[in-house]
Amino acid sequence: MFVCQSFELLAQSPTSQAAQINLFQAIVIGLVQGLTEFLPISSTAHVKIVPVALGWGDPGVAFTAVIQLGSLAAILWYFWDDLTTVTRNMISATLAKRYRSSEFRLGLGIILGSIPIVLCGMLIKMFFEAQYEGSVIRSTPAIAITSIVMALLLGVAEAVGTRKRNFEKLDLWDGIGVGLGQALALVPGVSRSGATLTTGLFLGLERDTAARFSFLLGTPAILISGLVELKGLLEEMATVGDSSLIPLVGGLIAAVISSYLAIAWLIKFLRNHSTWVFVWYRLAFGVAILVGLATKTIQNV
Numbered sequence: 001m002f003v004c005q006s007f008e009l010l011a012q013s014p015t016s017q018a019a020q021i022n023l024f025q026a027i028v029i030g031l032v033q034g035l036t037e038f039l040p041i042s043s044t045a046h047v048k049i050v051p052v053a054l055g056w057g058d059p060g061v062a063f064t065a066v067i068q069l070g071s072l073a074a075i076l077w078y079f080w081d082d083l084t085t086v087t088r089n090m091i092s093a094t095l096a097k098r099y100r101s102s103e104f105r106l107g108l109g110i111i112l113g114s115i116p117i118v119l120c121g122m123l124i125k126m127f128f129e130a131q132y133e134g135s136v137i138r139s140t141p142a143i144a145i146t147s148i149v150m151a152l153l154l155g156v157a158e159a160v161g162t163r164k165r166n167f168e169k170l171d172l173w174d175g176i177g178v179g180l181g182q183a184l185a186l187v188p189g190v191s192r193s194g195a196t197l198t199t200g201l202f203l204g205l206e207r208d209t210a211a212r213f214s215f216l217l218g219t220p221a222i223l224i225s226g227l228v229e230l231k232g233l234l235e236e237m238a239t240v241g242d243s244s245l246i247p248l249v250g251g252l253i254a255a256v257i258s259s260y261l262a263i264a265w266l267i268k269f270l271r272n273h274s275t276w277v278f279v280w281y282r283l284a285f286g287v288a289i290l291v292g293l294a295t296k297t298i299q300n301v
Contacts, residue, residue: 025056075263208271
């Protein structure tokens with residue numbers, strides 16, 4: 001019943017604008033962003049749905065993208081040794097013209113894997129921003145259905161994945177494959193971490209390797225997304241005064257701390273546990289949203 005009603009809601013075009021966020025709300029949203037950015041449950045969905053459910057309204061794409069810079073800081077903080085090692089090894093392999101070496105191919109894979117989401121994101125920003133902001137794919141029911149679909153895909157990947165390859169066995173094609181999966185994250189509710197983890201499992205990677213590689217591959221995408229939206233948000237803040245700066249800083253700090261904790265926990269968790277807990281959570285999350293929409297306890301924005 002709820003699925004049928006959700007398709008009726010999908011036909012409606014959401015018209016809400018980004019809400020003004022105070023310091024307390026920004027900190028809460030920053031915590032939600034950080035805790036969900038690296039778990040395969042969609043930070044975009046939670047950053048939109050949680051404020052809406054609390055009656056604060058949709059914080060908007062710009063605010064969401066900028067506080068993602070807090071998650072980027074956490075990646076650099078946690079994976080600094082990995083990032084510098086991959087970079088150093090690729091440079092050394094390039095200078096030595098060892099283009100067939102695993103070091104060069106891994107570095108190239110990360111670069112090529114970052115292109116799909118960056119290219120698609122830039123095209124949306126340059127030519128389809130207005131349509132994307134108000135499009136049906138950012139609506140609440142669309143997020144719910146996407147969450148359910150991605151939960152099912154993660155469940156299939158968990159069931160059929162061989163999980164035989166560790167980080168040392170990553171290659172060029174892993175970067176390209178996981179990068180293509182990452183591009184799906186432009187659809188709200190997909191989850192960048194969820195899409196890349198799911199793709200990694202389908203490619204036969206170990207769970208913690210797939211998660212770790214997902215974080216490294218996401219670094220360029222999160223950086224570019226945040227910087228692109230930062231300019232627009234700063235211009236927006238200039239029109240309303242300095243009062244918007246304090247909430248933004250509060251949200252960023254909260255995102256850094258919670259992101260770091262989420263990364264550390266997930267890597268440790270996936271070494272000894274499956275992803276089924278996330279599958280069931282995403283299913284429950286999507287169904288709960290549809291129930292909320294059907295009972296009008298959650299607004300369609």
